[in-house]
Amino acid sequence: MELQEKFRVAANAVSRAEAIVVTAGAGMGVDSGLPDFRGDAGFWKAYPPYQKLGITFIGAANPDHFERDPAFGWGFYGHRTNLYRNTVPHAGFGILRGWIERFGLDYFVVTSNVDGQFQKAGFVEDRILEVHGSIHHLQCAKPCTMAIWENRETIPVDEATMRAGRIPRCIRCGDVARPNILMFGDYGWVSDRSARQQRVFDEFLTENRGRRLVVVEMGAGTAIPTIRYLTEEIGSRPGALAVRINPREAQIRAPHLSLPCGAREGVAAIDAVLAEDALS
Numbered sequence: 001m002e003l004q005e006k007f008r009v010a011a012n013a014v015s016r017a018e019a020i021v022v023t024a025g026a027g028m029g030v031d032s033g034l035p036d037f038r039g040d041a042g043f044w045k046a047y048p049p050y051q052k053l054g055i056t057f058i059g060a061a062n063p064d065h066f067e068r069d070p071a072f073g074w075g076f077y078g079h080r081t082n083l084y085r086n087t088v089p090h091a092g093f094g095i096l097r098g099w100i101e102r103f104g105l106d107y108f109v110v111t112s113n114v115d116g117q118f119q120k121a122g123f124v125e126d127r128i129l130e131v132h133g134s135i136h137h138l139q140c141a142k143p144c145t146m147a148i149w150e151n152r153e154t155i156p157v158d159e160a161t162m163r164a165g166r167i168p169r170c171i172r173c174g175d176v177a178r179p180n181i182l183m184f185g186d187y188g189w190v191s192d193r194s195a196r197q198q199r200v201f202d203e204f205l206t207e208n209r210g211r212r213l214v215v216v217e218m219g220a221g222t223a224i225p226t227i228r229y230l231t232e233e234i235g236s237r238p239g240a241l242a243v244r245i246n247p248r249e250a251q252i253r254a255p256h257l258s259l260p261c262g263a264r265e266g267v268a269a270i271d272a273v274l275a276e277d278a279l280s
């Protein structure tokens with residue numbers, strides 16, 4: 001099938017759908033100007049100081065830093081917190097919201113990103129599952145409590161050393177707090193918030209059983225394939241169609257649609273077909 005024909009089939013599925021599941025991986029943020037930490041080279045391009053220190057993404061995204069050297073741990077996460085706070089979600093987010101409104105779709109967002117960009121783009125908090133947690137929420141680093149609270153801290157970071165000038169503290173014990181994110185080799189992540197979101201998502205899937213469902217996946221790579229599996233699993237339900245938008249790894253088996261393009265480009269192309277149909 002030619003690409004333009006696939007956009008047409010996807011547009012038809014969206015316009016006929018009763019519900020949409022939006023699934024997203026790191027590639028979703030690229031069009032908003034966010035780094036996706038693809039390989040060591042990609043990570044060091046985004047964070048040159050770590051290259052000098054010989055630290056990879058896996059090395060930086062390690063919960064041990066909060067115990068051994070919290071200013072270093074918060075250097076990485078504080079910098080990212082500030083970056084995500086200052087990022088404007090790209091036009092693709094608004095296009096997806098437009099479909100939800102225009103076609104009266106029930107919806108759910110499932111993302112492996114911790115950047116809070118769907119909330120920022122106006123998606124409702126209780127329609128989002130953040131499978132790896134959120135950088136905009138904190139927990140105790142020990143943890144002394146299962147409490148999870150919103151990150152309202154200002155965290156200045158020296159970009160030459162990647163060290164934080166301020167360390168967020170636990171609301172209960174006063175010791176170091178950390179982002180409520182699943183890191184590498186992480187046994188201290190408090191998963192309660194993501195687990196609660198998962199239960200709401202399961203209810204959504206139950207309520208929408210047998211209904212016409214479209215799954216639109218963007219920027220979910222094969223390295224950590226959780227999101228891709230989920231897309232395929234939901235896509236295999238009766239009445240469902242999955243659309244995989246990915247510039248490098250778009251492959252998915254028929255009848256599902258493989259769109260080898262960026263997130264913004266892919267949804268914009270589907271939207272262009274919908275706009276033409278509305279005019280004709």
Ligand SMILES: [Zn+2]
Pocket residue numbers: 140141142143144145170171172173174175
């Ligand atoms: Zn504590």
